[in-house]
Structure formats: C-alpha cells, structure tokens
Amino acid sequence: MTSQGKLIQKLAFACIGMFGFAFALVPLYDVFCDITGLNGKPSLEQAKVSDTIDKSRVVDVGFITHIQNQAPFKVSADQAVISVQPGAMSKVVFKAKNMSSENRMMQAVPSVSPGLAAKYMHKIECFCFNQQALEAGEEADLALMFYIDTALPIEIEELTLSYTVFDITQSGQMGSSQGASK
Amino acid sequence: MNSITQENNDSQEQIDQMKTQEGVIIMEHDDTDTEHHHGPAKGFKRWLYTTNHKDIGSMYLVFSLVMFLIGGSMAMVIRAELFQPGLQLVDPHFFNQMTTVHGLIMVFGAVMPAFVGLANWMVPLMIGAPDMALPRMNNWSFWILPFAFAILLGSLFMEGGGPAFGWTFYAPLSTTYSNDNTALFVFAVHIMGMSSIMGAINVIVTIVNMRAPGMTWMKLPLFVWTWLITAFLLIAVMPVLAGTVTMVLTDKYFGTSFFNAVGGGDPVMFQHIFWFFGHPEVYIMILPAFGIVSSIIPTFSRKKLFGYASMVYATTSIAFLSFIVWAHHMFTTGMPLAGELFFMYTTMLISVPTGVKVFNWVATMWRGSLTFEVPMLFAIAFVVLFTIGGFSGLMLAITPADFQYHDTYFVVAHFHYVLVTGAIFSIMAGVYYWLPKWTGYMFDIALAKWHFWLSLVSVNVLFFPMHFVGLAGMPRRIPDYALQFADFNAIISIGGFAFGLSQLLFVAVVYKCIKGGDKVPAKVWEGAEGLEWEVDSPAPYHTFETPPKIKD
Numbered sequence: 001m002t003s004q005g006k007l008i009q010k011l012a013f014a015c016i017g018m019f020g021f022a023f024a025l026v027p028l029y030d031v032f033c034d035i036t037g038l039n040g041k042p043s044l045e046q047a048k049v050s051d052t053i054d055k056s057r058v059v060d061v062g063f064i065t066h067i068q069n070q071a072p073f074k075v076s077a078d079q080a081v082i083s084v085q086p087g088a089m090s091k092v093v094f095k096a097k098n099m100s101s102e103n104r105m106m107q108a109v110p111s112v113s114p115g116l117a118a119k120y121m122h123k124i125e126c127f128c129f130n131q132q133a134l135e136a137g138e139e140a141d142l143a144l145m146f147y148i149d150t151a152l153p154i155e156i157e158e159l160t161l162s163y164t165v166f167d168i169t170q171s172g173q174m175g176s177s178q179g180a181s182k
Numbered sequence: 183m184n185s186i187t188q189e190n191n192d193s194q195e196q197i198d199q200m201k202t203q204e205g206v207i208i209m210e211h212d213d214t215d216t217e218h219h220h221g222p223a224k225g226f227k228r229w230l231y232t233t234n235h236k237d238i239g240s241m242y243l244v245f246s247l248v249m250f251l252i253g254g255s256m257a258m259v260i261r262a263e264l265f266q267p268g269l270q271l272v273d274p275h276f277f278n279q280m281t282t283v284h285g286l287i288m289v290f291g292a293v294m295p296a297f298v299g300l301a302n303w304m305v306p307l308m309i310g311a312p313d314m315a316l317p318r319m320n321n322w323s324f325w326i327l328p329f330a331f332a333i334l335l336g337s338l339f340m341e342g343g344g345p346a347f348g349w350t351f352y353a354p355l356s357t358t359y360s361n362d363n364t365a366l367f368v369f370a371v372h373i374m375g376m377s378s379i380m381g382a383i384n385v386i387v388t389i390v391n392m393r394a395p396g397m398t399w400m401k402l403p404l405f406v407w408t409w410l411i412t413a414f415l416l417i418a419v420m421p422v423l424a425g426t427v428t429m430v431l432t433d434k435y436f437g438t439s440f441f442n443a444v445g446g447g448d449p450v451m452f453q454h455i456f457w458f459f460g461h462p463e464v465y466i467m468i469l470p471a472f473g474i475v476s477s478i479i480p481t482f483s484r485k486k487l488f489g490y491a492s493m494v495y496a497t498t499s500i501a502f503l504s505f506i507v508w509a510h511h512m513f514t515t516g517m518p519l520a521g522e523l524f525f526m527y528t529t530m531l532i533s534v535p536t537g538v539k540v541f542n543w544v545a546t547m548w549r550g551s552l553t554f555e556v557p558m559l560f561a562i563a564f565v566v567l568f569t570i571g572g573f574s575g576l577m578l579a580i581t582p583a584d585f586q587y588h589d590t591y592f593v594v595a596h597f598h599y600v601l602v603t604g605a606i607f608s609i610m611a612g613v614y615y616w617l618p619k620w621t622g623y624m625f626d627i628a629l630a631k632w633h634f635w636l637s638l639v640s641v642n643v644l645f646f647p648m649h650f651v652g653l654a655g656m657p658r659r660i661p662d663y664a665l666q667f668a669d670f671n672a673i674i675s676i677g678g679f680a681f682g683l684s685q686l687l688f689v690a691v692v693y694k695c696i697k698g699g700d701k702v703p704a705k706v707w708e709g710a711e712g713l714e715w716e717v718d719s720p721a722p723y724h725t726f727e728t729p730p731k732i733k734d
Binding site: 003004007008011012014015016017018019020021022023025026029033036038039040041068069107109113114115116164166168 | 315387390417418421422426440443448450454458516
C-alpha cells in the first residue's frame with residue numbers, strides 16, 4: 001500500500017476509534033464518578049451493617065423529594081432533617097401516595113449533595129432499590145435504612161439526600177426512557 | 183463564483199444542445215479532452231462533478247456565505263423580538279427554534295465550511311501541490327452539505343417545528359422534551375460531521391504527502407500549520423459528536439437510557455460528552471483564523487512574522503489543552519472542588535499560548551511599514567476584538583465568578599466576540615486578501631472600506647452592551663426580559679440590524695469583484711510572500727502541475 005493509503009487508513013481508524021470512544025465514555029464516566037463522587041450518585045446495592053459508631057460528631061442529613069414531569073405522586077419524608085452519628089443506623093419513613101385514579105409504577109432515583117458524600121451514604125434498605133407499585137389512590141409507607149460511613153470527611157457537616165420520583169407506568173420496567181417522556 | 187461571461191454561457195448552451203444531439207460520442211470526446219486540457223467543464227455539471235480544489239473551495243465559500251445570511255436573518259428575528267420587553271413578534275417556541283438553528287447554522291454552516299473552503303483554495307497553492315490529495319472525496323464532502331442543511335432547515339417548516347433545545351442540545355431537552363423532528367436534527371448533524379471528517383482527512387493527507395520538494399515542516403505557511411492541527415482536532419472530536427447525537431437518537435426513539443436517570447443514566451453525562459466535543463470545536467473555529475491573520479499581518483507590515491516557531495508551538499499547545507478544559511462549561515453542575523479548580527487552572531493556562539500569539543502579531547506590526555488595506559483593517563480589528571473576547575473568556579474561567587456569569591448575556595457577548603469579530607472577521611480578512619487572486623480583479627476598495635467601518639462600529643454596538651446586561655443578570659435564550667434591560671436591548675438590536683445590513687455590502691463587493699474590476703498582477707499585495715502569489719491572477723484552473731522550487 002502506498003504511504004498515502006496507509007495514512008488514510010490510520011486516519012479512518014482514528015475516526016472509528018473516536019466514535020467508539022464516545023460510547024466508552026459512558027462506562028468510563030461511571031467509574032470516574034465512583035472514584036471521585038462527581039455526580040452524587042449513591043450506590044444502589046444493599047450495604048453491610050457498620051460495626052463502629054463515631055460518637056464524636058453528628059452529621060445533619062436532609063431529605064428532599066422532587067416529582068419529575070408532574071407525575072401524580074406525592075412523596076415526602078416524615079422528617080425533613082435528622083442528625084445522625086456516623087456509623088449509627090437510622091430509619092426514615094417516606095409517605096408516598098398515588099394521587100391518580102389509576103394503578104401506577106413509581107421509581108425513585110437518589111442523589112446525594114455534596115457529590116463527594118455519595119459514597120459514604122450506605123443504604124441497608126431503600127425503596128429506590130426497586131420499583132414501587134401504587135394502586136389508584138393508595139398511600140404507602142416506604143422505608144429507608146441507612147448509615148453514614150465513619151470515614152466521611154470531617155469538613156462535611158451536613159448532606160442532602162434527594163429523591164427524584166419518576167412515573168414509569170407505561171414502560172413498566174427500568175431501562176426505558178419512554179415512561180418519563182410520554 | 184462563476185467567472186464565465188455571458189457570451190460563454192450562450193456558447194455553452196449550444197454545446198449542451200450538441201451534446202444531447204450527439205450523445206455518447208461527444209461525451210467520450212470530452213473525457214479524453216479533460217485529460218490533457220486545462221479548462222473546467224462547462225455548465226452546472228462542472229460544479230456537480232468537479233474534483234478541482236479551486237472549484238470546490240469556491241462552492242464551499244459561496245455555500246457558507248448563503249448560510250451566513252440565513253443564520254444572520256435568524257439573528258435578526260431574535261433581535262427584533264428582543265428590541266422591546268414583552269412578547270411581540272414571535273411565539274417563544276419559535277424564538278427557541280431561532281436561537282437553536284442560528285447557532286447550528288453559524289457553527290456548522292457558516293464558519294466551518296468557510297474555513298474548509300479557504301483550505302481547499304489556499305492549502306494546495308501554499309504548499310505547491312497540484313490539487314488536494316483526495317479530489318473525489320473532496321467533491322463528496324462538499325455535496326453532502328447542502329442536503330444536511332436542507333434537512334435541518336426543512337424541519338423548521340414541519341409540524342412541531344425545528345430543534346428548539348439550543349445548539350448544545352442538552353439532554354433531557356433534546357430527549358424527553360423535544361418533538362419528533364429531533365430525528366431530522368440528528369441526521370443532519372451526522373451528515374455535517376461526515377463532511378467535516380472527510381474534509382479533515384483530505385487536508386491532513388494533502389499536507390503530509392503533497393508538499394513541494396523543499397517545503398519542510400518549518401517552512402509551511404502558518405495557515406497550513408493551523409489547518410493541519412485543526413484537521414486533527416476535527417478527526418478527534420467530530421466522531422464524538424456523532425456518538426453523542428446517536429445516544430440522543432436511541433434515548434429518544436429506541437428506549438435506551440444513556441441520559442435518563444430513571445433508567446440508570448445521567449443527564450449530566452450528556453454535558454461531559456458534549457463538551458468533550460464542544461470545547462475542541464471552538465478551537466476548530468478559531469485556529470484557522472489565527473493562520474489567516476498570521477498571513478495577512480506580515481504582508482501589510484512588510485516584515486517577516488515575528489516568532490514563527492513559537493506560533494507553531496502555541497497552536498499545538500492550544501490544541502492539546504483544548505481536550506482537558508471541557509468542564510469549564512459546567513462549573514454550575516455541582517462538581518467537586520478539586521474538579522472545579524483543575525478546570526479553572528487548565529482553562530486559564532490556555533491564555534498563555536494565546537497571549538504568545540497576540541504578542542507575536544503585535545510584535546510583527548511593531549516598527550513595520552504599515553499600510554491599511556482592507557484585509558489588514560479586518561486583521562487588526564481581529565487582533566483587538568478577539569483579545570477582548572479572550573479576556574471575557576478568562577473572566578468566565580474564574581469558577582466563583584462564573585456562577586454569576588453562567589447562562590447570561592455575558593456569555594453571549596464573550597462567544598460572539600471570539601466568533602464574530604474573531605472567526606468571521608478573519609474569514610472576511612482572508613476573503614479580501616485572496617479574492618483578487620481568485621478572480622483576477624481588485625474588489626471595489628471604497629465599498630469594502632464602507633463594509634469594514636460599518637461592520638466594526640455596528641458589531642461593537644451589537645455585542646459590547648451585552649457584557650453589561652449579562653453582568654446585570656439578563657439570562658440568555660429567553661424571548662422576554664425584565665424592564666430595566668429595555669434601553670440596552672434596544673441599542674443592541676439597532677447594532678444588530680446595522681451589522682446585518684452591512685453584510686449586504688460584503689455580498690455586493692464579492693459579486694462585483696467576480697464580475698470585473700481592475701486587473702491585478704500575480705503578486706496582488708506588494709509585501710506578500712508565499713507560493714500563492716507566484717501563480718497568475720486569477721489563479722489558473724490547474725496550478726503547480728510541476729512542483730515549484732522552494733526558496734530558502
């Protein structure tokens with residue numbers, strides 16, 4: 001092959017490679033966020049119970065909920081803020097209500113602010129681990145059990161756990177955007 | 183830029199008739215003819231089938247001028263609506279389409295094709311090559327462009343309207359909240375991307391393989407250097423843009439969740455991927471401008487360019503740095519402190535090589551015997567006004583300050599200073615500089631000076647007050663505003679209309695110069711240096727069929 005042909009081949013491969021790189025950025029982003037806490041996405045895996053409690057300090061944890069796209073749900077924590085000691089287990093109950101006259105599926109997506117605190121938020125039980133089915137007009141108590149890691153950086157004195165609530169009735173399962181878009 | 187005279191057109195029609203009568207025989211004859219002979223084919227087919235770098239360059243330039251006027255009229259709609267507070271002329275949804283399509287057209291339809299057109303025309307002439315390395319691909323990369331923009335502009339007339347989510351098409355605006363015409367937007371961007379990638383491959387292969395003997399790397403004119411680096415940037419990031427729009431497409435239509443939190447995706451990730459493309463993209467739109475200005479200033483200063491090598495290294499460093507600063511567009515998305523500091527410092531670092539360039543241009547003019555021909559006027563305006571845009575960019579780089587400036591008219595002022603008085607002014611400088619070489623005629627200097635001075639004044643009336651309304655808190659992309667911004671917006675709109683109308687003078691100058699004027703010699707400008715000034719004016723259809731000798 002001529003030197004020109006080789007160069008064209010290399011450049012074409014570079015293009016294809018960069019197209020692939022755009023998609024590779026998706027898993028890379030997740031890895032990067034896990035390491036740095038860039039996007040405040042807490043783990044959706046069930047955590048192990050902590051065996052130590054740091055009694056020397058308390059952290060304020062706030063809970064907020066945000067209903068996406070005027071989905072017909074009402075979700076709120078029974079306490080807006082609680083003070084916890086790192087390592088100590090806390091339980092918070094969220095009251096959820098389906099305001100519509102149809103049976104609906106709900107999915108809550110958690111996010112922690114400041115983002116760096118996300119990986120220190122360990123959940124033993126969370127309604128965000130699964131989809132929640134709420135019948136028409138049904139009211140339910142949804143539980144969250146969590147503790148804050150004792151390794152939480154000392155400068156973080158308060159953090160906020162935010163839930164964005166999506167109506168996923170139409171899609172019926174995770175992994176589809178249609179529920180949110182239509 | 184059709185240089186065929188009316189008489190030729192008449193005889194052309196006769197030839198066409200003969201062709202249709204005698205069909206194949208004549209066609210065959212034509213084929214053998216082109217192999218030896220040196221003029222272009224005639225008629226529309228000349229432009230459709232051409233593989234000549236000058237023809238393709240001209241088509242790119244005309245196309246970009248048309249797109250500049252279309253995108254400009256959209257800006258006029260925006261400024262007319264913003265002339266007074268309240269909603270007067272267009273509904274907000276249409277206003278959003280105007281801001282979106284204005285941005286897309288100007289970036290992908292006006293600035294980029296204009297630079298590709300200049301590269302097509304000038305790179306082979308500057309390096310002593312007979313044509314671009316891949317002439318057929320060159321033809322294709324131009325001819326898919328009109329289709330891309332027909333699709334994009336066509337969507338404006340369809341039910342639901344065109345894209346209305348900003349040229350940055352942030353998810354979920356472009357996924358959850360957009361209409362079904364988004365597919366057309368995605369397809370159009372794919373085609374534009376393909377065109378740019380093919381253009382970039384062509385430029386790289388041409389520069390690497392087709393330099394005349396003795397044209398060593400450090401003798402390349404800076405326009406060629408900056409375009410080489412730009413082409414590498416294009417190859418690195420246009421595929422990423424293609425990937426981004428593909429993800430938007432599948433998220434919207436095929437149920438994936440790249441950017442949808444409910445399905446495990448992340449809308450902020452969209453911004454990371456988009457700006458990984460987007461930041462190098464802004465350098466794609468300014469590096470060739472640096473090259474043009476670096477050609478013009480030495481000519482009219484009658485001195486060699488100060489610090490040639492440092493210019494090359496500065497351009498390369500800007501290109502490298504452009505890959506590690508993208509998140510400065512996203513300071514307000516809640517990044518960790520370490521991230522904000524990293525992106526703040528790297529962004530500020532870019533002002534070092536850029537400062538080197540500005541210093542070199544000024545040093546080139548220092549104690550030169552300056553004259554102020556039209557290309558030089560535009561080049562000097564570029565240096566001054568681009569620097570203003572650079573400084574407001576430096577202000578935006580300061581993370582804590584950015585929280586105030588973010589998404590205000592201050593940002594709009596910043597990127598219009600670097601793109602209009604930067605990229606567009608450099609393109610106009612380049613067109614005035616090389617237009618006599620292309621047509622063989624000097625343009626109407628008086629009219630061109632009117633164009634320059636009117637543009638210079640109106641562009642500052644248009645964009646300078648935007649800094650102030652931005653600092654005072656006027657948000658961008660909104661069709662209405664608080665009453666206290668009324669006076670400033672009226673002034674801005676008047677500046678906008680004046681700038682828009684002034685560009686019609688540019689069209690007139692270019693049109694007149696194609697039609698005729700004073701004949702110019704091969705070396706149009708007294709102080710000009712470079713191979714392009716050694717071929718006749720107008721540049722013959724085929725040049726450097728035998729490579730030129732490069733002087734030391």
